[in-house]
Amino acid sequence: MDQMKEKFAKLLLGEDMSGGGTGVSSALALSNAITNLAASVFSEQRRLEPMAAERKTRWRKEIDWLLSVTDHIVEFVPSRQTSKDGSNMEIMVTQQRRDLQMNIPALRKLDAMLIGYLDNFKGHSEFWYVSKDADESEKGNAKRSDDKWWLPIVKVPPNGLSEVSRKWLQFQKESVNQVLKAAMAINAQVLMEMEVPEAYIESLPKNGRASLGDAIYRCITDDAFDPDQFLKSMDLSTEHKVLDLKNRIEASIIIWMRKMHNKDTKSSWGSAVSVEKREQFEERAETILHLIKQRFPGIPQSALDTSKIQYTKDVGQSILESYSRILESLAFAVMSQIEDVLRADSLTQDPSHAKSGRRQSLTDSEVGPVKKLDPKEEMEKLKEAPNSMTLSDFMGWHFDPDSEAEKKNSESLEDGAKIKKPPNIVTTKKFSYIEKLENLRSLRSPTARH
Numbered sequence: 001m002d003q004m005k006e007k008f009a010k011l012l013l014g015e016d017m018s019g020g021g022t023g024v025s026s027a028l029a030l031s032n033a034i035t036n037l038a039a040s041v042f043s044e045q046r047r048l049e050p051m052a053a054e055r056k057t058r059w060r061k062e063i064d065w066l067l068s069v070t071d072h073i074v075e076f077v078p079s080r081q082t083s084k085d086g087s088n089m090e091i092m093v094t095q096q097r098r099d100l101q102m103n104i105p106a107l108r109k110l111d112a113m114l115i116g117y118l119d120n121f122k123g124h125s126e127f128w129y130v131s132k133d134a135d136e137s138e139k140g141n142a143k144r145s146d147d148k149w150w151l152p153i154v155k156v157p158p159n160g161l162s163e164v165s166r167k168w169l170q171f172q173k174e175s176v177n178q179v180l181k182a183a184m185a186i187n188a189q190v191l192m193e194m195e196v197p198e199a200y201i202e203s204l205p206k207n208g209r210a211s212l213g214d215a216i217y218r219c220i221t222d223d224a225f226d227p228d229q230f231l232k233s234m235d236l237s238t239e240h241k242v243l244d245l246k247n248r249i250e251a252s253i254i255i256w257m258r259k260m261h262n263k264d265t266k267s268s269w270g271s272a273v274s275v276e277k278r279e280q281f282e283e284r285a286e287t288i289l290h291l292i293k294q295r296f297p298g299i300p301q302s303a304l305d306t307s308k309i310q311y312t313k314d315v316g317q318s319i320l321e322s323y324s325r326i327l328e329s330l331a332f333a334v335m336s337q338i339e340d341v342l343r344a345d346s347l348t349q350d351p352s353h354a355k356s357g358r359r360q361s362l363t364d365s366e367v368g369p370v371k372k373l374d375p376k377e378e379m380e381k382l383k384e385a386p387n388s389m390t391l392s393d394f395m396g397w398h399f400d401p402d403s404e405a406e407k408k409n410s411e412s413l414e415d416g417a418k419i420k421k422p423p424n425i426v427t428t429k430k431f432s433y434i435e436k437l438e439n440l441r442s443l444r445s446p447t448a449r450h
Contacts, residue, residue: 004065007033027318030066031309034319037062038326045330046151047129048121048337056115063111066319070100073316099193100316103186106379107323110179113382114330117176120390126165127156127341154340160348161341173338178382180331184297185373187324190317196254197311200304208252208281216248220284221277227287231295242296249289250304256282298332 011033014023023029041059045051051059074094081091095101129152161169209217219230236242256278301309312318 007062007065025313027312027315028310030069030315031318031322034063034066034322035326037066038330042326042330042333045118045333046337048118048124048127048334048341050119050122051115063323067104067108067323070104070316070319071096073097073100097316099190099320103190103320103324103375106182106375107186107320107327109382110183110327113179114176114327114334117172117179117334120172122390126161127154127344129153130155151340154337154344156341156344156348158348161345166342166345169338169342173335173342176331176334176338178378180328180335181373182375182378182382183324183328183331185375185378187321187328188293188373189375190321190324191305191308194308194312194314194317194321196304197307199311200307201254201258204251204255206255208255208285211251211255212248216245220252220281220288225284227284227291230288231291236296239296239299242292243299243302246289246292246299247303249285249292250302253282253285253289254304256285 010017011026011029014025014029015032016023024032037059041055044055073096075097076092077095078090079093080088082088131152160166205211212220216234219225219233234241234245236245260275260278260282309318309321
């Protein structure tokens with residue numbers, strides 16, 4: 001109780017413990033608290049292994065404290081009440097706000113699933129980790145790319161993983177992928193519903209051309225516009241350049257949308273460009289923005305997102321955004337660690353893959369059509385997905401040559417064993433934009449802390 005009182009006292013003061021009244025808003029204070037809690041709890045989760053019991057207990061306890069605030073964010077809804085004389089009347093009652101009522105349980109489920117997937121790796125023996133400070137003889141030919149220098153190096157047996165372990169790891173990867181997409185969808189939906197701050201609008205130039213620059217503006221306004229070709233022509237070699245393009249695109253979208261909805265032609269936002277043209281440019285910019293988000297989901301938050309998080313006064317939206325963001329970051333991390341093991345296994349099969357420090361991923365040309373992730377749709381897919389399982393469960397589930405009842409759902413392996421078909425796992429055929437994650441360890445958070 002004392003710990004909880006101290007935690008909420010800091011939140012009420014807006015992180016200003018001097019009491020000088022210079023603290024941040026309650027919404028930003030809660031967002032920062034969730035981000036900082038996740039950073040302290042998950043920053044040590046650098047291996048595919050269960051979370052330490054004390055860290056898991058701390059996470060459960062403190063995240064429950066912070067989420068308890070949403071229990072008191074309510075709205076009025078109509079309800080029927082029967083009086084003593086049997087007559088019915090309609091009255092207004094309070095219930096948790098609809099967006100919180102839907103998304104908080106969903107995010108709690110994603111949270112539990114991710115921790116459950118880590119628990120599945122208890123007692124694994126076919127891969128192990130070598131500390132970055134170990135002798136060169138222990139590290140062998142394994143190399144750690146510069147952007148992950150702090151992570152331990154994963155090793156597998158000389159002959160690689162067994163077929164069962166390889167399939168199990170792929171199964172775990174697909175399961176985490178489903179959680180990742182659901183968290184991304186919820187986070188994107190919440191950010192989209194947040195109001196654009198006036199401070200951000202005031203910082204924008206007066207037209208889309210000034211925001212984009214002449215070269216990008218000409219490409220977007222050209223009659224023969226191709227979003228894929230546009231991205232290929234851009235220099236997206238570094239994270240900074242990708243983020244800069246994303247910021248320019250988002251700023252131009254806000255500018256064009258304001259102009260389309262601004263009826264005051266005398267305003268400085270007025271222009272000779274027709275509303276139809278602006279609408280076309282805005283749609284093209286939206287398409288480019290979706291492609292960027294799909295192909296580079298690991299980049300830091302844009303200036304627009306950071307501004308929304310910093311200036312929002314809606315405590316409920318702030319909690320939803322921060323909780324979904326840290327779950328998204330944790331899923332990135334687990335995906336990265338699984339792919340590190342699969343990559344180490346592939347190197348034992350074909351050492352030529354070692355020429356590149358990047359994880360194996362699909363190329364940009366393999367990205368499918370642009371599609372916005374829908375939170376409801378992604379959560380429905382998760383309901384159909386099987387429960388998590390350890391490697392021993394997986395082996396017992398898949399290999400059962402003696403069961404006559406399961407023969408109809410099995411297929412022959414080369415060694416004569418029978419593999420049972422897994423349940424209907426709903427996943428996308430392409431993991432293109434999910435696979436293209438480069439910097440997965442950092443927890444994205446707003447830069448402004450004052």
